[in-house]
Amino acid sequence: MEIFLFIILIIVGLMLHTKFRADKSKREIVSELVKLGHSYEYAEAIFWENMKEMHDMELKEGISFKEIARHFNEHRLASLSASADAEADTQKGNVAHADALSAYQKAGDAYVAGNNKEAVKWYRLAADQGNLDAQIELGVMYYHGDRVSQDHAEAAKLYRLAADQGDGAAQFNLGLLYANGEGVPQDDVEAAKWYRLAADHGDEYAPKNLGIMYKEGTGVPKDDVMAYMWLNLAAALGDKSAKPDKKIIEKRLTKQQITEGQRLSREWFNEHR
Numbered sequence: 175m176e177i178f179l180f181i182i183l184i185i186v187g188l189m190l191h192t193k194f195r196a197d198k199s200k201r202e203i204v205s206e207l208v209k210l211g212h213s214y215e216y217a218e219a220i221f222w223e224n225m226k227e228m229h230d231m232e233l234k235e236g237i238s239f240k241e242i243a244r245h246f247n248e249h250r251l252a253s254l255s256a257s258a259d260a261e262a263d264t265q266k267g268n269v270a271h272a273d274a275l276s277a278y279q280k281a282g283d284a285y286v287a288g289n290n291k292e293a294v295k296w297y298r299l300a301a302d303q304g305n306l307d308a309q310i311e312l313g314v315m316y317y318h319g320d321r322v323s324q325d326h327a328e329a330a331k332l333y334r335l336a337a338d339q340g341d342g343a344a345q346f347n348l349g350l351l352y353a354n355g356e357g358v359p360q361d362d363v364e365a366a367k368w369y370r371l372a373a374d375h376g377d378e379y380a381p382k383n384l385g386i387m388y389k390e391g392t393g394v395p396k397d398d399v400m401a402y403m404w405l406n407l408a409a410a411l412g413d414k415s416a417k418p419d420k421k422i423i424e425k426r427l428t429k430q431q432i433t434e435g436q437r438l439s440r441e442w443f444n445e446h447r
Contacts, residue, residue: 401423
């Protein structure tokens, strides 16, 4: 009898703890959504419609309440922007582009509303019609297994579609897949190629990865001056994580080599920024 009561107490305790976490999650996420400009009622509706996904992001992936709110807010803002752009394209007679934007807008609305099947359907339609944002977002969903079964090969296909349109973020993501052998054969040379394209198209994370590759001679010839160039750029562009490797490289270089690396950084920056 005592054991039975003890088990009951544990179950009740776990239920109360779970309720406490759910209440705390709701308060924090709704508060962040309100700060981002949504009404309390709309923010609360977003939470209840996406509670499972939000709890998974918090508990399984360790994502902060603020970042969770931003994630869902970005989907909503992208949907609103796509709706306005689609209307403008329709008025201009660009029907095909308007259809893709309309599908993307419907995907964003379904995602925020927690309608997973509809979100995936419309993202897929928009992606197939060439919408770059849909290609990237659906690729991210397949990579993480967000509302779809995790499929790195499908993520790679979608990233490639967006990368071929010149999107830096998609090019960086594709580089990561090649570096890690996820969804594509592991290939450091291919990874370095996509990182370079990503950097040239404005991706903020690619310079550090290129610097590391030159530092270690992975996928590119080992070259400390080139490593310094890219790590110096990464640090200058705000990537604090590049600073430790930059210091390591600095110790290997002469003053003349550091000057050369800085010159190369300036040349790249002046050409691409």
